[in-house]
Amino acid sequence: xxxxxxxxxxxxxxxxxxxxxxxxxxxxxxxxxxxxxxxxxxxxxxxxxxxxxxxxxxxxxxxxxxxxxxxxxxxxxxxxxxxxxxxxxxxxxxxxxxxxxxxxxxxxxxxxxxxxxxxxxxxxxxxxxxxxxxxxxxxxxxxxxxxxxxxxxxxxxxxxxxxxxxxxxxxxxxxxxxxxxxxxxxxxxxxxxxxxxxxxxxxxxxxxxxxxxxxxxx
Numbered sequence: 001x002x003x004x005x006x007x008x009x010x011x012x013x014x015x016x017x018x019x020x021x022x023x024x025x026x027x028x029x030x031x032x033x034x035x036x037x038x039x040x041x042x043x044x045x046x047x048x049x050x051x052x053x054x055x056x057x058x059x060x061x062x063x064x065x066x067x068x069x070x071x072x073x074x075x076x077x078x079x080x081x082x083x084x085x086x087x088x089x090x091x092x093x094x095x096x097x098x099x100x101x102x103x104x105x106x107x108x109x110x111x112x113x114x115x116x117x118x119x120x121x122x123x124x125x126x127x128x129x130x131x132x133x134x135x136x137x138x139x140x141x142x143x144x145x146x147x148x149x150x151x152x153x154x155x156x157x158x159x160x161x162x163x164x165x166x167x168x169x170x171x172x173x174x175x176x177x178x179x180x181x182x183x184x185x186x187x188x189x190x191x192x193x194x195x196x197x198x199x200x201x202x203x204x205x206x207x208x209x210x211x212x213x214x215x216x217x218x
Contacts, residue, residue, distance in 0.1 A: 001027050001028065001081050001082055001083050001201070001202055001203075002026050002027055002199065002200070002201055003026065003027070003028050003029070003030055003130075003199070003200045003201075004022060004023060004026045004028075004029045004047070004049070004197060004198075005029075005031075005167050005194035005197065005198045005199075006030070006035060006043070006194065006196070006197045007031065007032035007033060007034065007056075007134075007168075007169025007170070007193075007197075008032070008033070008034045008035065008056070008169045008172060008195050008196070009035075009172070009196050010036065011196055015042070019043065019046055020046070022197075022199065023043075023046075026047060026049050026199070027049055027081055028050055028051075028080050028081065028083075029043060029044065029049050029050070029052070030052050030053070030073075030085070030130075030132050030167060030194075031052070031053035031054070031070075032053075032054060032056070032132060032133065032134055032168055032170070032194055033053070033055050033056025033058075033059055033089065033099075033134035033169055034057065034058045034169060034170070035056075037065065037066070037067035037068075037070075040067040040070050041067055041070070044069050044070055045069075050080070051070045051071065052070070052071045052072075052073045052078065052080065052087070052132070053067065053070050053071070053072060053073060054072075054073050054074050054088060054089040054133060054134055055074060055089035055090065055098075055099045055134065056089070056091065056134040056169065057090065057091040057094075057097060057098070057099050057100050057147075057170070058097075059089075059098070059099055060098060061098035061099065062074070062099075064098075073086070073087030073132055074087055074088060074089040074090075075087070075088065075109065075112065075113055075116075076116075077117055077120055077125070077128060079125070083130060083202060083203070084125065084126055084127065084129050084130075085128060085130050085132055086113060086116075086117060086130075086131050086132070086161075086163075087132040087133065088106070088109055088110065088113060088131075088133045088134075088154075089133075089134055090106070090133075090134055091134055091147065091170055092135060092146065092148075092149055092150075092151065094146045094147040099134070101151075103151060103152060103153060106151045106153040106154075107152075107153040109153075110154065110156065110157055114156070114157060114160060114161070117161055127162065127163070128161060128163050129165065129202055130163055130164065130167060130202055131154075131157065131158075131161075131165070131166045131167070132167050132168075133151075133154065133166070133167070133168045134169055134170050135150055135151055135168060135170045136150040136151075136154075136170060136171060136191065137150045137151060137152075137155055137158060137166065137168075137186070138150035138151055138152040138154065138155060139155075140184040140185070140186060140191040141168070141171060141181075141182075141183075141184045142171060143171055148170060148171050154166075155186070158186050158187070158189045159186075159187070162188055162189060163189055164188070164189065164190070164202060165189070165190055165192060165200065165202055166190070166191045166192070167194050167200075168191070168192075168193060168194070169193065169195055171193055171195065172195055173193060173195045181193075182194075182195075182198070
């Protein structure tokens with residue numbers, strides 16, 4: 001299944017004919033947060049694919065505004081075609097804004113999501129193939145400043161549920177070797193920073209090339 005993953009920055013190349021080209025065989029769109037809702041609505045409308053999203057620290061609070069037609073993934077487990085997605089919104093608490101959480105609060109949210117996954121498995125639902133978050137897991141593509149350090153609470157989710165992919169944004173990528181710095185990993189899970197956009201094939205390891213090729217030496 002082909003996914004267009006987007007996060008953090010509006011890219012002119014995803015407007016007009018460029019979007020049509022990118023989305024020609026995309027079956028789902030995943031937003032990892034911090035994007036204008038008008039942008040999400042545009043991509044949803046002109047791609048023809050369903051759009052699933054989590055919120056970033058620059059997005060409005062959940063009770064204030066929602067992107068029309070887009071499907072919230074925060075705290076949920078959803079079947080999308082032959083894939084199962086799970087999601088958690090937010091970043092570390094650093095300024096008191098919306099969608100910011102302490103480590104302790106995110107640990108509670110992660111445990112609640114894990115319980116949903118476990119309960120679903122009792123009813124025959126497979127474990128998530130892809131986790132979608134705004135912030136990265138701790139030590140896996142995060143930064144050292146208080147706003148961009150990852151959540152330790154995400155690591156037990158990787159260890160317990162072993163998703164093929166963990167998609168996040170939040171950490172902006174600049175400078176040389178951007179593509180090589182997009183991908184980290186833990187055990188069999190590939191952690192991908194989709195800052196801007198990435199086209200991914202899941203299940204499998206293709207990320208505009210192959211995740212495996214980016215992750216050599218991990």
